[in-house]
Amino acid sequence: MSEKKNILVTGGAGFIGSHTCIELLQAGYGVVVVDDLSNSSEKAVDRVRSIVADAAKEGKAPADAAESIVFYKENVLDRAALERIFDAHDIYGVIHFAGYKAVGESVEKPLEYYHNNLVNTLVLCDVMRERGCKNIVFSSSATVYGEPDSVPLSESAPKKPATNPYGWTKWMIEQILTDLSVADPAWNIVLLRYFNPIGAHESGLIGEDPKGIPNNLVPYVAQVAIGKLPAVRVFGNDYDTPDGTGVRDYIHVVDLARGHVAALNWMADKHGVEVVNLGTGKGSSVLDVVAAFSRACGRELPVDIQPRRAGDVAENYADPRKAEEVLGWKAEYDLDRMCADSWRWQSMNPNGYAE
């Protein structure tokens, strides 16, 4: 893999990370995954290898793609481990997914969230600086926009105070990386603000594998569809939206993954810091999602209307034009495709990566 550009993917065994590894390998990059498996399984990396091996046989990936990914079970907080990895590989750039991501849990465990998400980013950037690697793509979130004044949300919309420690970590890391680029313009930084990633790889081999009862809508709906949960809890049907339920910009995880490849490609001839939304620009309600998933799994899924969930906004969707203008990237897949792929993953792996 020496002549390839190698990308260090922190959190590469996770939901978005594993899908991004596939797109990177197919695009001809070498991939070095660092993940402590605190919220994932090494099986995801094994399956990435087999997916790209199949793609290579079909001429859709370089012949050596499956051999171009290496995995390290390490914590990004462990500076010595990162230094060993930088010693072993010539790293062109980093995609930094590693972090804790559960909004509710972050309220219960603020120290753990601030420590893991902030300190791991500081350690990572310090090692990158030491090794002269100054290309980084960071997983931020539309959560930094808070309660929107208006939709769609463009990158120029103001950042609002976060409502939970998880959101603050995204807010603060964006600021830290922006300060870094002011101090040293040699850094190339893309802050990707994801809207709501769902779906799974079309093979059905990798997908989202939440521990316990899912917090997020689509994993919850998927468990209703497979019969593990009785009905979809709908958090509020009295919002000021077309059907009264919350509206979000759901984006297929494969589209999202391709956005990261586009961000890395951008760095080849540009410098500085860019903030870019990754969304489709289309809002869908909770009931739209339930209807699409019902079509995907072939039965009407039951719903149970409940009170609003604290902290939720009524409506949130992206203005995705900057991603197209700056990165040349645009989402392709619609909600039906997202739900069909989520359902394939869920039905082929009822217990996720567990046996």
Ligand SMILES: NC(=O)c1ccc[n+]([C@@H]2O[C@H](COP(=O)([O-])OP(=O)(O)OC[C@H]3O[C@@H](n4cnc5c(N)ncnc54)[C@H](O)[C@@H]3O)[C@@H](O)[C@H]2O)c1
């Ligand atoms: N999924 C979403 O809805 C969403 C939305 C916006 C932003 N994001 C961000 O995108 C990133 C990836 O999200 P995801 O949905 O794939 O989550 P995920 O939990 O599936 O992936 C994160 C991965 O990081 C690993 N990890 C955590 N801390 C680590 C550490 N200190 N060292 C090494 N590995 C560590 C976990 O084991 C996991 O594999 C996260 O930063 C998340 O906050 C996700």
Ligand SMILES: O=c1ccn([C@@H]2O[C@H](COP(=O)(O)OP(=O)(O)O[C@H]3O[C@H](CO)[C@@H](O)[C@H](O)[C@H]3O)[C@@H](O)[C@H]2O)c(=O)[nH]1
């Ligand atoms: O069981 C459920 C779960 C969710 N919802 C609703 O479904 C919508 C989507 O909720 P969810 O899937 O939890 O996503 P968000 O609350 O929009 O948050 C996601 O998207 C944000 C970016 O927009 C990220 O910052 C967060 O980490 C990520 O969880 C909202 O209207 C919820 O009220 C339900 O009705 N029932």
